Amino acid sequence: MVRNSYLRLKESDYEKIFSIFYKLIGEAEDKEEFNKIIFDLLTPAERIMLVKRIAIIYLLLKEIHYQIICEVIKVSSTTVNKYKLFIEKSVGIVPVLKKMLSIEKVGLFFESLFSDIFHPGLPGIDWSSAWKSKIDIARKKEIGL
Secondary structure (H helix, E strand, C coil), X not given: CCCCCCCCCCHHHHHHHHHHHHHHHHCCCCHHHHHHHHHHXXXXXXXXXXXXXXXXXXXXXCCCCHHHHHHHHCCXXXXXXXXXXXXHHCCCHHHHHHHHHHXXXXXXXXXXXXXXXXCCXXXXXXXXXXXXXXXXXXXXXXXCC
16 A cells, blocks of 8 residues: 655646656657666566556456456456456556557467467477467466466
8 A cells, every 4th residue: 555645736836847857758769778778767566566557457358257367467356356447447558559459469369360270280390389379378368468
């Protein structure tokens, strides 16, 4: 639980500080620079918390079963239910994740299609890599990651 000071900022000061934060995050040119900023700003526990929240929302949007989400992300069912309710009211993260999901669904469709075309047992196909690919696709469909 985050502990905020009981002393409140003026709304105008809050807006200025938030614009600095937004500019700082938005100025990161690549993943490495973004990671450096996040590692400087957040504690390890805060980073884990944020990543788990995003993962829960992402998996819920993929319609992965609650129990699987709890097992994979290592969270309680109460936490998953909380984010299920959050999804209904979200106007920020959910549309972005839905856009990512639509792109991923297309990619998974083509992966599955090529896996079916170049299946294990076909002459000239490396069986071990074909089975690995088939298992990976099945795992992505079941667990969502």
